[in-house]
Amino acid sequence: MSELIKTIFKVDNRPADPLQVLATRYDPPPALNYVRRDNGYTLVFLHATGMHKETWEVTIERLYKLAASSQKFFIQDIFSIECPNHGESAVLNQEALKKYFENNWPTREYSRAAHAFLNAGRSRGAMVDFSKRTLIGIGHSSGVPALCLMREYSPRIQFSAIIAIEPGLSEMKTRNNPRADVVRQVMSAWTWLKKDTWASSDTARKELKASQPQASWDPRILNLYLKYALRIHPAASFPPPFNFNGLTTALTKEQEAASYRSDDLLDLGLEAYSIITREIPVHVVWATMSEVAPPVLQEVLEDRSLGRCPASVTRIEGAGHLMVQQAPDYVAEVLSILLSRIASDHSAFSSRL
Template sequence: MSSLSADTFTFDPRPNYPLRTVAKRYRFTGFDASQDPNAVTLIFAHATGYHKECWEPTLQHLAHNGRLKIREAWSIDCPNHGDAAILNEKELLWGYDQYFGWVSDYGFILHCFLTGYGTGVDVDFSKHRLVGIGHSMGAISILTTPTFQPKVKYQALILVDPMLMAAPFEHDMGNFLSKGAQVRRDIWPSKAHAHQAFASRPAFKSWDPEVLRLYVEYGLRPLPTAQYPDKIEGVTLTCTKKQEVACYEDFNGRKIAYRYLKHACLVQPVHIIYGAINDYLKKEVHQDVIDVAADGRLASVQRVAGAGHLVVQMAPKGLADAIALALTRKEPLSKL
């Protein structure tokens, strides 16, 4: 049975972009697909408020699934999330605390990473068969990387419950995620206390236990921080509440992605994987994306049972099975 091994890299795109990021490269021990011409390299981008390690349970299930030939996988922090937020914490205090772009910031640093416009990662991704996989905000960021030059070439894109919607739906939805982030508790006496607090809340009870463990391990950091220089004990969020809100304030990025989706479908196969539970986004929103934004051009659409918008957190095995099916099945998949 294969297991994951991971190496951590700090990627510095300066002077092309002022913030750094941290990435992990995952390889499956037990087999070597590096010389297999059909093996793919997976590139993961996470949702707002999370971190690169949240994909690890999905990757473990992909390894056990065995249907997909994977050369290696990379998961990359948004520059104001996870380990990258710690690297950039002083820079993030000014200029990024009001607005952080899904395309202009996360999408652009992903582009720099994949095209070698920086130091710290000595890999020529142009020689890899890339599959971009993003969740929510990360889906928008990974989708729009080809809008920058030079072009990033993907074999396929997989958008996991992308935060895409037409203007009327966006107006009806409002910005409840931003309001929730503003009042969220963000200091705990220890990671153990935080884990206990999370596990007792209904929202977290639907999470996969390993994803929750990773959230506590990588989504929290010791105090003091640049945000809380006077707090000397306890832990706080690696992605601060201000930075999370700054991401939610980017309405333009998802509008760009909504308009771009049908064009992306002409360049490479684009698959969407939704959660079967319509908690954040109505089914009408999903259908509009399929019929209007994508103009009916999606390669496949699947729904993961037992998951809502937070598919990565709630159903990593179901998500892994859907990813493998999208990339290996020859005949068309049904559209919802």
């Protein structure tokens, strides 16, 4: 059981934007006696496709403990913003999703949602003026292009640095490389084939524990998935005897498959990533056992001759694409090292001014 203090915030921009945005602020466990500093970092987490805002909890709790012990970087607060068609947000937005996005989901909708939350101001949402914070964006998989594409919205959200874990980007189609769509095709086919409905929570737990990729997850992450990534099946509302009171994934197969068709994962996302690596420090974290990002793709995202200039590249031995779910404590240790480096670089830069 997590000891983090959790507060959920909502930003509702309807009718201008049909999708409401949910985010959770995570404060340190009281027993940690963590002293927050007003000049500390505000960390903004964006999750991978198929996950939910709570998937970061184990990593966040460990990160607070590491920050308290190291004193090499300081955290003011942490927010995890949910993609509007995932988790709790999918239930909140179900009517709008059905009306406007039934078979369509561009990654930039996650960018738009995150921007709306961070731009809500002091009177709505978290009631924070994020323009006065030192923001560090931390994204996993499709959460990375969502962070990068945020640069297209006004007013600009100014991140001081970005940590990109297994970035969900692919080669540009304009390079006429057949590899560009292979990963997306595989992920789309896998989405249609995987099971998404269970008779009960006990059945879901038993079957997911024995299925990939969940079988390789940390048990605490699986518990969070069962609690937040699944929902009561919509057929529960049917009149008896036709109602079905089982569970299904909050993210529908239709929208998950649509997300892999989005060009935001190719030309647009990669272009935004390339530009951002030249504007601010972007620290990339790869898994050596990644099922999604082969070495050739990793090289593409590190190719300085193409204008892609990450500040650092870290490779995690033995980790897979879903390292946040498989090894959340270790991910926290990697984040701690990178945040310490960001703080050191910032301090060195400030001392030269």
